Amino acid sequence: MGLQAEWSVYTMSDMDRLCFDTTKIDKIQELRGRGVTVYPYTFERKDTVEEIRERFSAIGHEKSEEAVSTAGRIYIVRQHGKTIFADMGDSCGRIQLYLRKNDLGEEQFELFKQYVDAGDIIGVVGHVFRTKMGEITIWVDRFELLTKSVCPLPEKFHGLKNVETRYRQRYLDLIMNDESRETFRTRSRIIALLRQFLFEREYLEFETPTLQPIYGGANARPFTTYHNALDQKLYLRIAPELYLKRLVVGGFDKVFEIAKNFRNEDIDTNHNPEFSMVEIYEAYRDYNDMMDLTEEIFAHLAEKVCGNTTVLFAGQDLDFSRPWRRLSMEEAVREYAGIDFQAMSLEELRAFGLEHCVEGCESATTRGEYLVLFFEHFGEKQLIRPTFVYDFPVENSPLAKKHRTKEGFTERFELFIAGMEMANGFSELNDPLDQKARLELQDAKRRRGDLEAQMIDYDFINALGYGMPPTGGVGIGIDRLVMLLTGNDSIKEVLLFPQMKTIPGSNGSEPEQDGGEE
């Protein structure tokens, strides 16, 4: 047993790792023999498929006066002797090509017939017309092979369905599946709209460190790495929070960052080890203001992206129109667990939790811990339409400011939609002494083996020591937001390259253990 035996099973030759089709490689040799440049450098594309479709939407059966020049990938070729029809597509759509031996001449026509296959990328110059069957078509005057594909394309009708292949070879998914391409186009648009929304309101966008000597801003296990020259351990950030607050201390009073965060935890339908989040901080605001801002952002994006404030997700209509339901965590527990939390003693809470098999109750010791456990057990999954839950116990909110009136609570909220946590925000804790005490508690938990507890960042505490104005902050999970707005119920469907286990032998040799040495 052992590694040796396991790896030897997976030894692969090049052709096992590659999907190259030998007949296509032969074609390349033959093309070169005929003096054809198989991988040329440019093509003067003057029109996209979309532009052509728009411009010639009213075209008749006569060829257009105006010539077009466009390029794209061949998806299907239909040969008819001295005529060929082909479907060509670019990033926005497909269009039919019509090639005739009479027009192209013997040599060009035979070149296409013999050597241009589905998957290849070509450029065409021609005129537009409508076929007898009513299809807008480019009548090709000349074409140019721009890239020869050597891997076979999946089937033209069913396309690529295999989920694992779609994730592992996303490029192929994007080539074959319009819905997938549409999802990622929308993702790009959502992020652009989000930036625009914040820029218009004069927030400044910054980039803070991804490699951090001390991780913080969330409770999660980090990825650990090492800097050789500095000879020290570094962590991939689990959140940008502590750095963004330093910027608020420094005087930037409206800031945001669209951050990739990294958390070394399990992968499932709505968790990926690296994920995107927008964090926003604004001085002189509190958590009520941040709930308002969150609502505005979601409603704005839903309307821009989906055309209205109702979106269909996992078979349910989600209404994003404002105002959203807001209930305190105690109210949520009253509603979903059916108990009056305030009226119950610690013993009664414990008994209730054990009776209902609420996870974590065995080790819970404070009222706040029970409250959170009950909320998560009874409430969280029930919150389908957008709902803010606010006022969290101080125990599990080490960076949130103590509640202005409720003893033992913080001014913190989370947003739930479709049972998913979508956003998390607070009136930021800006009392340096309180912050120090809270992080010391976290550190003690961490030393006792709580792998998700936070580290003490003394420089951050010092920053607060110089004075951070009253500040509201919120973080919004971008991937989950994209899930909602594109109707995908798995995070992998909205991540271009979701984390997958490497298939042994598929990646060539691995670097040395301590790679990176010059």
Add this chain to the structure above:
RNA sequence: GGGCCUGUAGCUUAGUUCGGCAGAGCGACGGACUCUUAAUCCGUAGGCCAAGGGUUCAAAUCCCUUCAGGCCCGCCA
């Protein structure tokens, strides 16, 4: 970590219940065809059924182990 499900040709899949020579469509290759569009028609090649082991006269099919993936739960922002 626990449960359920899936893996058959380049792609989409039938066959697994109840063991009996692994089937199809598309694609590829060769041929016919000047308005087709999942083109059509004729012909050819291609898979040892995720990997390994076991039961059996006989295994894609039953059993075990492993690998990868999906869904759910646990854990976790």
